[in-house]
Amino acid sequence: MSEQPVLDRDRMRELFDLRNSIVMFTGGNYTDDPYPIWHELRDQAPVHAGTPHELNGIEDDLFFHGLPFPEWPHFTAFSWTACDEAYRNDIVFASSATAVDPEYEGGLRGYESSLLTMGGAEHRRYRSLVQPSFVPAKAQWWITNWMQATVDALIDTILEEGRGELNVDFCAAIPVITITGSFGIPVHQALDVRETVSDPQKMIEFLVPIVEARRDEPADDLISVLVEAEYTDEDGKIHRLSDREIYSFATLLLAAGSGTTWKQMGITLAALLQRPDVLAAVRDDRSLLKPAIEESLRWMPTDPAFARWVAEDIDFHGTHIPRGSILHINLGAANRDPSRWDRPDEYDIYRPLKPSLAFGSGPHVCLGMHVARAEMTTGIGALLDRLPNLRLDPDAEPPSPLGFYERGVMEIPVVFDA
Amino acid sequence: MSLRIDVDRESCIGSGVCLVYAPNTFVHDDDAKAVVVDGAPDDLESIQNAVQGCPTRALRLIVEDEF
């Protein structure tokens, strides 16, 4: 089968422990169900003063997109309409503090000048350089080059055992190896790179030799696409991305695309395994995998709240929000707004497919959404193909969600017929 | 009744959201701009989802009554 070296399991478990010190800052020890409070708050008003975690009664200082920014007033949107509108109005609701205060320093250290924080024409131009590598038609390129072999190798390691833990030993590994693979980094270095996720400077050390090599001789990978990408400015002058711009984009991809897809795949698998009849239906009719994944994104998006910096005074859905505030878009709450979905708390793969906000909206909508979908489809599809009678381990604790700004399940212990 | 779908190429960022909800009606060209397939073969609900889901409101659905 595949030649890919298998990852060191113990190191994986350490790096991908949802309760490790980094994840704690985003509310990793939160084990309550946040949705009943979100329903209550949304019933009271579409927009509230306060941060999402304060409004849920969490007193710790948590860190995430738009947090902590203690000197700025905070607001949170809960209804579908308010969240959707905020996402689409990028003039008032900007993606960086500097859109409001050009002098502002601090906040998203390391990502100040990335796609995530740019605005207007500059953002459009950069995004148009990379978008062609992330369209649905490119999904197969990602799968063949950087997903399939990893998925097969990971299943090979548990195949004979008749049991396994799918969250860390399977779901977590696939996205990191996919992204680092697309940079041209070999599998045995993937974990070293993942370790640098909170230290962009160290990550760059891995990229320097690769960018240099691709400038000399392009290959069939993402760094080569970035090296060759060109845009024409207003004066008709042709520009290419600088090394620095490529490092910053690569760093963003690793940060935005590895933890998210891992946890969403875990949430989806856990939801299916806890509903054996639904799992059986998906196994028998693979066209149901798409709605199963879309429904998991709606029902329990791994990152339920992103932030915007308010650039103008605005009366927004009954609340006055002054310029210089931060608005948190609680898309987790919007995705269960009863005005848009019947029985919103039910995980129901048969409900009519409708856009949710799991990947955001507006000009900053997730760039990697089709890569993420391809990873989940390839991963879950292969498990269903190769592990007969896959089910939760009846002797283990069933998976349960935890985390606040980054939600996921700890462990997915399974057994199958070996 | 007939359908017309307009794509505003200026606003289209090529997110591919429309291809998720109406995969038979939309494709991308080489610049990752949405292009409408002749006859827009998906059902109306799927096309409406694609149009409403477009993150930058680049799509417009026009339903024309035929006389």
Ligand code: HEM
């Ligand atoms: C299920 C997995 C994923 C989820 C739920 C997710 C969610 C999101 C959301 C909600 C945003 C918008 C952030 C904001 O509003 O400021 C976003 C942006 C982004 N995502 Fe994802 N994402 C996922 C996977 C990925 C993957 C696999 C990649 C890359 C390979 C990726 C790359 C990005 C990038 C680059 C942006 C910034 C786009 C911009 O600002 O123009 N994401 N993601």
